[in-house]
Amino acid sequence: MATTLKNLSTYSTRNLPTATELKFGIVVAEWNEDVTSALLDGALDTLKKHGAQTKNIFIKTVPGSFELSLGAQWLAQEPEIDAVIALGCIIQGETRHFDFISQAVADGITQVNLKYNKPVIFGVLTPDTLEQALDRAGGKHGNKGDEAAITALKMLGF
Numbered sequence: 001m002a003t004t005l006k007n008l009s010t011y012s013t014r015n016l017p018t019a020t021e022l023k024f025g026i027v028v029a030e031w032n033e034d035v036t037s038a039l040l041d042g043a044l045d046t047l048k049k050h051g052a053q054t055k056n057i058f059i060k061t062v063p064g065s066f067e068l069s070l071g072a073q074w075l076a077q078e079p080e081i082d083a084v085i086a087l088g089c090i091i092q093g094e095t096r097h098f099d100f101i102s103q104a105v106a107d108g109i110t111q112v113n114l115k116y117n118k119p120v121i122f123g124v125l126t127p128d129t130l131e132q133a134l135d136r137a138g139g140k141h142g143n144k145g146d147e148a149a150i151t152a153l154k155m156l157g158f
């Protein structure tokens, strides 16, 4: 699996613009909040490390990852927002909810990218266990929030 090889908080600086004048929307799912709040911390730290100003980062929450697509669309439709980052954590459970939610949010986020012609980043963890999620939310595999922020920046530097 790629994330066992790649630390999510390490990245190349190719196509990485300075974010001083850029505006970001971040939509965060409340479900698995211990994980998603750590993803948010990572994304904010990384955006600010690359110059983003607090006044240019607009954060919204939605109940669960299924709602990320619409939340992302509400942010993406604002003309002044340059990129949107969607953060969530869907943990494999005993029901097929995992499959439905994961597929729906992946498809939904893809559609918002193409509809608004701007980067809408899939910052959603889909682990088997909470431990695997925490490993990727500031743990031993880095932070998916860092990776999502860098992906947004790199797409804006395309």
Ligand code: RBF
Pocket (backbone or CB within 6 Å): 029, 031, 032, 063, 064, 065, 066, 067, 088, 089, 090, 091, 092, 093, 095, 097, 098, 101
């Ligand atoms: N939302 C998540 O973001 N992560 C999850 O792991 C997750 N698991 C769910 C499991 C079940 C059985 C249900 C009913 C919902 C789950 N949701 C999860 C919430 C989902 O994204 C959405 O908010 C609700 O289904 C809306 O009613």
